[in-house]
Amino acid sequence: xxxxxxxxxxRVVVDLNRCQGYAQCCYAAPESFExxxxxxxxxxxxxxxxxxGRIERAAQSCPVRAITVxxxxxxxxxxx
Amino acid sequence: xxxxxxxxxxxxARVVVVGASLAGLRGAESLRLAGHRGPLTIVGDExxxxxxxxxxxxxxxxxEMAPDATTLPHxxxxxxxxxxxxxxxxxxRQARTIVLxxxxxxxxxxxxxxTGARARxxxxxxxxxxxxxxxxxxxxxxxxxxxxxxAAPKRVLIVGGGFIGCExxxxxxxxxxxxxxxxxxxxxxxxxxxxxxxxFLRDWIAAAGVEVRSNTGLRSLDGRDGRVVGATLDDGxxxxxxxxxxxxxxxxxxxxxxxxxxxxxxxxxxxxxxxRVRAQDDGLHPEIRAAGDVALWPHPxxxxxxxxxxxxxxxxxxxEYAGRALALGDGDRPAFAGMPEFWSNQFGVTIKLAGLxxxxxxxxxxxxxxxxxxxxxxxxxxxxxxxxxxxxxxRWLPAYAEAIxxxxxxxxxxxxxxxPSRLGTLDPSWPTPPPEVSARG
Numbered sequence: 001x002x003x004x005x006x007x008x009x010x011r012v013v014v015d016l017n018r019c020q021g022y023a024q025c026c027y028a029a030p031e032s033f034e035x036x037x038x039x040x041x042x043x044x045x046x047x048x049x050x051x052x053g054r055i056e057r058a059a060q061s062c063p064v065r066a067i068t069v070x071x072x073x074x075x076x077x078x079x080x
Numbered sequence: 081x082x083x084x085x086x087x088x089x090x091x092x093a094r095v096v097v098v099g100a101s102l103a104g105l106r107g108a109e110s111l112r113l114a115g116h117r118g119p120l121t122i123v124g125d126e127x128x129x130x131x132x133x134x135x136x137x138x139x140x141x142x143x144e145m146a147p148d149a150t151t152l153p154h155x156x157x158x159x160x161x162x163x164x165x166x167x168x169x170x171x172x173r174q175a176r177t178i179v180l181x182x183x184x185x186x187x188x189x190x191x192x193x194x195t196g197a198r199a200r201x202x203x204x205x206x207x208x209x210x211x212x213x214x215x216x217x218x219x220x221x222x223x224x225x226x227x228x229x230x231a232a233p234k235r236v237l238i239v240g241g242g243f244i245g246c247e248x249x250x251x252x253x254x255x256x257x258x259x260x261x262x263x264x265x266x267x268x269x270x271x272x273x274x275x276x277x278x279x280f281l282r283d284w285i286a287a288a289g290v291e292v293r294s295n296t297g298l299r300s301l302d303g304r305d306g307r308v309v310g311a312t313l314d315d316g317x318x319x320x321x322x323x324x325x326x327x328x329x330x331x332x333x334x335x336x337x338x339x340x341x342x343x344x345x346x347x348x349x350x351x352x353x354x355x356r357v358r359a360q361d362d363g364l365h366p367e368i369r370a371a372g373d374v375a376l377w378p379h380p381x382x383x384x385x386x387x388x389x390x391x392x393x394x395x396x397x398x399x400e401y402a403g404r405a406l407a408l409g410d411g412d413r414p415a416f417a418g419m420p421e422f423w424s425n426q427f428g429v430t431i432k433l434a435g436l437x438x439x440x441x442x443x444x445x446x447x448x449x450x451x452x453x454x455x456x457x458x459x460x461x462x463x464x465x466x467x468x469x470x471x472x473x474x475r476w477l478p479a480y481a482e483a484i485x486x487x488x489x490x491x492x493x494x495x496x497x498x499x500p501s502r503l504g505t506l507d508p509s510w511p512t513p514p515p516e517v518s519a520r521g
Contacts, residue, residue, distance in 0.1 A: 002145040011153035013132055017393045017421045017432070020474040038454070038472040039430035042139060045132060046149040070153030074129050076162040 018066035025058035099194030100124025103372030103399035110403030125167025136222035197330035212308035237321035241268030245327035274508030348376035353415030369402035435467030460490025
């Protein structure tokens with residue numbers, strides 16, 4: 001279960017068009033990425049900040065550069 | 081068309097993005113990454129920041145991902161003013177102003193329209209609003225459907241055998257729920273993939289325990305005391321179900337543009353190849369671009385055929401293209417030519433399609449075999465490679481996508497490692513009526 005996390009967490013999205021199931025992210029951050037069957041990548045889009053190092057390694061180890069990470073929670077600012 | 085070009089945006093040019101969507105977010109990011117520092121306002125009709133839709137019909141309704149976990153990462157600090165929960169009500173293109181539902185007026189110098197699409201509702205409003213009847217498009221839809229599936233319904237009825245319908249059916253089986261899928265075509269996904277392939281998919285779907293009722297429409301959704309209790313098929317037979325998921329595709333969100341003078345076709349915003357929107361009477365509006373599910377545009381890879389693509393990857397690529405053009409101007413920027421691509425996870429496999437299958441007259445299985453549930457098939461049209469379908473063969477797909485982009489002959493690659501020694505060519509076998517634009521339904 002990837003739970004709801006509302007504050008000061010990371011955000012992750014994987015381009016699953018690009019993903020080819022090399023599963024390097026699953027080795028780098030096994031609590032956040034999981035391969036099911038041959039090619040179904042399931043991942044936590046809002047991982048806890050305590051996993052930050054592993055998540056960033058996962059993004060760097062992806063052979064097809066499919067993983068986008070934001071270190072802080074997006075915020076709806078007022079702009080200007 | 082020189083007159084339709086815009087120069088680099090002035091430093092203080094006001095940019096408004098209508099649609100707090102994937103396409104809107106990526107467009108706004110690209111605008112900033114291209115160096116535009118002027119005021120940026122992003123308008124969304126939902127109260128949520130842009131979120132990712134693909135997990136909704138999979139992990140969210142399965143209960144393994146919280147709906148609000150889908151909020152998308154931002155690639156940089158957008159320094160934007162967000163107007164969330166206040167959709168656009170109208171566009172005054174002469175005054176260059178967006179009017180919001182709450183009456184606020186937002187003047188713009190440059191505008192990106194990325195309002196996406198909404199689930200096509202059941203045609204009978206009284207039936208479609210019975211308790212227990214769902215559509216699935218937004219995050220709140222997914223949360224509501226998740227709650228209904230968690231309440232252990234006796235049977236789930238899925239109306240429509242497109243990708244969303246099949247993904248929901250797959251989740252229902254994973255949850256151990258009895259599920260019936262009703263579709264007017266001879267096999268699920270037949271409109272996009274053709275019967276030669278989808279006939280096999282039908283067998284897998286049935287083997288997973290889905291009751292597949294093909295070749296039939298629905299006469300009615302039936303209710304009692306305001307709650308759905310089932311449906312009546314065309315032949316008068318009935319199916320008892322306490323949850324019904326209407327999965328009949330999506331329609332563009334352009335109601336707010338009626339009366340604006342912009343050209344709409346079947347509800348989609350008509351654009352040129354540079355994502356510039358077209359007016360009904362006076363040509364192009366280069367200061368207004370559109371991206372994602374809302375846009376209808378000529379695809380250069382397919383002889384300029386007008387396409388509307390409901391694809392995640394298209395929302396990203398076209399959003400980025402439009403954002404860059406609004407910030408940097410047109411210059412000699414070539415027309416947008418993003419490869420149509422999408423994926424689906426269902427019944428234990430990953431299905432990926434590159435290109436457009438519409439009008440294909442031949443099909444070759446070039447890797448693996450249909451029987452093994454692991455293959456790569458290529459679609460050809462008039463001797464040219466137009467699409468490639470991967471089922472758990474994703475590592476082969478980029479080579480075939482390159483062939484599609486290069487307009488290579490069909491089949492594009494022969495005598496490759498692991499290919500069958502002779503490539504047989506099949507008829508893709510399109511169901512009647514013939515497929516429309518082969519966007520993901």
